[in-house]
Amino acid sequence: xxxxxxSSRYLVKRTGxxxxxxxxxxxxxxxxxxxxxxxxxxxxxxxxSYDVKMKEKGDIPEGYSVSREKxxxxxxxxxxxxxxxxxxxxxxxxxxxxxxxxxxTRLTVT
Amino acid sequence: DAKTTxxxxxxxxxxRAANLPCNHSTISGNEYVYWYRQIHSQGxxxxxxGLKNNETNEMASLIIxxxxxSSTLILPHATLRDTAVYYCIVRVSGQGGSEKLVxxxxxxxxxxx
Numbered sequence: 663x664x665x666x667x668x669s670s671r672y673l674v675k676r677t678g679x680x681x682x683x684x685x686x687x688x689x690x691x692x693x694x695x696x697x698x699x700x701x702x703x704x705x706x707x708x709x710x711s712y713d714v715k716m717k718e719k720g721d722i723p724e725g726y727s728v729s730r731e732k733x734x735x736x737x738x739x740x741x742x743x744x745x746x747x748x749x750x751x752x753x754x755x756x757x758x759x760x761x762x763x764x765x766x767t768r769l770t771v772t
Numbered sequence: 773d774a775k776t777t778x779x780x781x782x783x784x785x786x787x788r789a790a791n792l793p794c795n796h797s798t799i800s801g802n803e804y805v806y807w808y809r810q811i812h813s814q815g816x817x818x819x820x821x822g823l824k825n826n827e828t829n830e831m832a833s834l835i836i837x838x839x840x841x842s843s844t845l846i847l848p849h850a851t852l853r854d855t856a857v858y859y860c861i862v863r864v865s866g867q868g869g870s871e872k873l874v875x876x877x878x879x880x881x882x883x884x885x
Contacts, residue, residue, distance in 0.1 A: 666815075705816070705875045752815050759804075761873060763815030 665689070666764040668753050674770045681740040683767050685753030693756045694736035696720075696728065698749040699766070705752065711736055743771045775799065776860045778879040784854075786885050790847040794860030797841045803863060805836060807845045809856040810878070816859065819845065850883045857881075 669684035687694065695710040697720075707720030711730040725747060729737040736755075740747055748771045753764040777795045784790040796805065807819040820827055820834045822843070827834045833846040847854055859878040 704877060705873065707873075754815070759821060760818045761808075761816075762818065766813070766815050 666753060666755055666762050668751075668764040668767050670767050671765060672768050672770075674772060675740075675743050676772055677744060679740075679743050679771075681743050681769065681771075683738040683740075683751055683753075683769070685736045685738070685755075685764055686734050687736075687755040687762070688734065689755065689757075689762075690733065691755035691757060691762075692733070694730065695754040695756070695761070696726075696736065696738045697752045697754065698722070699752055700749050708738065743769075745771050747771050775803075775862045775874065776876055778858070778860055778876070780877065781880040781882070783882050783884055784847075784850045786852060786883050787849055790850040790854065790881060790883070792845040792847075792858050792860075792879060792881060793842065794845070795842045796860070796862045799840050799862050805834065805840075805843050806861040806863060806873075807832070807834065808859045808861065808873075808875070809854075810859070811853075811856040816875070819858075850881075852883050852885060855881060855883045 857878040
């Protein structure tokens, strides 16, 4: 079974803190993605990576950065967390046809 | 923007077949139909995909109309654990690089005992 794991299920951070969300997949997938999910807005793509050290902006990259130093790990970084970044964050990796999601991290910024 | 339309919700009795409709009237010839579902507080889960032929796997069947403008996901014997939001998505498959899955609002299926 493909497994995509995320470092935390729930996270509470203060405004201005630097936040790291980690995602690891165990199936040697090249493509990995970070989304956020908000009520009424669906899933929105933040960043994706199609190879180690390669990254591309998605639809809403502002306020975020990413790191892909190893194939299995894709990190999402909030440089200075703000309250409007309170959301559910979902990581995914994909094969040619299927995209596999992690369980999500519910981040609250206070 | 999502390229699909689904009813917002549907109820189904446990043990009965659940038929989930999706319209995708602007689908292109090289776009596949995908179905995902999201159970509360979990990440989306892939169910099935197809291009033009009907498809079946251990989870569900996918029936695509001949003109490919609509499809139906069939859960043959719905269980309470099938209660979830179901997303119908069209996208080009088999490409490297970006794959932006546009999920839309999906359809809430409630399976009742």
